[in-house]
């Protein structure tokens with residue numbers, strides 16, 4: 001069976017620069033997945049034969065591999081379908097405990113992913129009170145704002161590790177520290193940082209961590225929720241589904257062994273290689289910033305606080321739609337979710353940062369990984385500078401962008 005190689009990851013024309021949306025599956029992970037799709041197809045819940053026990057071993061190995069990245073124990077890992085489900089399980093799953101103990105207050109931020117904001121909204125319709133703190137203009141949540149929002153009856157604080165639109169790293173360590181003497185559970189949506197920004201997730205004050213496989217070169221449809229014990233007690237979650245009792249009853253259903261084995265392998269590789277990968281990504285970023293200087297970009301988010309693999313920028317006078325279309329033969333990039341009165345894709349993140357309308361309309365997100373090659377930046381710049389100029393005849397357009405892109 002063919003395994004996707006690095007070469008196939010880059011079709012001849014556009015270089016893929018949307019790794020914050022999703023990334024390629026590492027060929028080593030693909031091989032692991034294929035093993036458990038093929039010969040080792042057993043059900044990890046089958047106790048009476050080797051097919052079942054070999055599948056069970058793969059799942060338990062993956063649990064150890066995922067746990068090692070965040071210094072957790074394997075019993076603290078619950079496999080889910082991805083970070084969306086993990087966020088839902090963490091937030092909605094604590095509600096019953098909150099109601100039972102009279103803790104009806106939740107603290108989070110305005111820049112969280114929708115898979116955090118929407119469960120919070122659902123909880124506010126169920127009698128909980130939610131405080132969403134505003135970020136600083138640089139796109140980070142000030143720990144002081146979290147501290148000021150805390151109440152005696154705060155059940156949970158939920159703050160993401162790395163923002164998916166701006167790449168800004170959130171001060172998780174400081175937030176964990178200020179909760180040292182507060183009983184609130186701390187949940188971190190680590191979809192963008194797990195396996196990349198290692199140290200902050202190892203903090204034992206973080207009770208719940210959401211993980212997504214497809215951001216670390218594993219397949220889509222697999223993730224995990226870390227449920228760390230504090231003083232010997234696991235966070236008192238109530239399951240969202242009921243069934244066969246798998247995953248301590250918190251996430252019932254036949255385990256997707258190929259995907260779990262893939263997530264395990266991807267986690268092991270991330271832990272072993274994250275420093276090297278970060279160095280490659282940092283170098284990519286330096287080149288990108290140097291090359292794009294001539295376009296006079298304005299950065300949306302404090303550059304000093306961003307991860308090495310995501311940049312969000314606006315180009316003066318150019319809308320994100322125009323720019324994405326213009327460079328589409330050179331690089332596949334995404335918008336930073338432009339916010340206009342006519343658009344339904346308004347970025348709640350950038351508007352929370354109080355950026356002006358023009359800047360939000362022009363926001364572009366470029367995101368890469370250690371496998372990305374540099375696009376032809378000259379062709380990229382030429383394409384952006386050509387916006388608004390009269391279209392050239394068909395043949396010359398193909399030469400202008402097509403050849404440059406393939407160079």
Ligand code: PMP
Pocket residue numbers: 020021081082083084085113115160162163164189191192211212213214223
């Ligand atoms: N949280 C963040 C910060 C994300 O970037 C994403 C994916 N875009 C998610 C949650 C959802 O992850 P998944 O695709 O695994 O459901």
